[in-house]
Amino acid sequence: MKVTEHIENAKGKTLFSFELIPPQKGKSIQELYDNIDPLMEFQPPFIDVTTSREEYIYIDKGNGLLDKKLTRMRPGTLGICASIKHKYNVDTVPHLLCGGFTQEETEYMLVDCQYLGITNVMALRGDAMKDEQSFVPKVGGNKFAIDLVRQINDLNCGKYLHEVMDADNKADFCIGVAGYPEKHLESPSLQSDLKRLKEKVDAGADYVVTQMFFDNAKYFNFVEKAREIGITIPIIPGIKPIAVQRHLQILPQIFRIDLPEDLIDAVDKCKNNADIKQVGIEWAIQQSLELKAAGVPVLHYYSMGKSENIRQIASQVF
């Protein structure tokens, strides 16, 4: 079922969902199952699986020189989606990226999704690679998320990249896109980022999932501004619990988000990691309760592969 249908069927009740990262190459899918199992009691109607970009690794050639190789450390998004869907009888949402994929490769993935009965996809650009100044699409790839939305929408109209005979099996994908309550890091302003979001919606996006935020006022302001410019589709808040001290530095650095002073003070007062984890859980519970009271359609948790803190939050909220 489509994410938007799940939301409609819930008739105003807030749903629970979460996002998983594929295990590193060589690791077992069992570690994902072990993290999903405790969360199934909260009946997620859909589970997202992220896609990692390729990255450069450096291999020592033994003569003092390094070989630079492009590799994907966490492949397998679609296989994981199929496997979770089958094992738990739940909808899964693979994240599709512009970065690192040609349009042709993307089309193959979408065809695989159709065969697997996967009807929801998140259309994302991806970040620049570590040693790139700015995002560079693969030759023959999509440049912005909107181009990917258009490509998926074309398939929904039975339009393949190259003409096919008897395109009788039209796709019917429900398309999610990213939104940024504190604006995307490359965007000159929130207003201009919102205009880009509106363009993605006009191109065919069906729902938005937001970047993490720690101050609900940022989300409420974002939704209000989005509605003002005519974005009417569901805007699902993304929640991430702080789990370690380092999050105070790396989350603002990577995602250009602000952390509230009260949260920073609470983490600073902690004596050990267990205390920090607890602060993160309690903060996320308060955020979730307020968002739920405001009637958000879904609370979507960034699990980063660890379910225990999400389970504790969900048990207080759902």
Ligand code: FAD
């Ligand atoms: P876009 O919508 O293309 O926007 C990127 C930037 O370009 C923005 O600043 C926008 O304002 C600007 N822009 C858009 N259109 C134009 C235009 N026509 N001309 C000029 N500027 C324009 N990353 C991963 O690698 N894997 C994942 O699985 C993943 N999942 C995510 C899930 C969520 C919910 C979110 C919020 C992010 C996720 N990301 C993921 C991160 C995402 O790939 C990055 O934030 C990326 O930098 C931007 O992606 P986007 O889809 O928002 O890009």
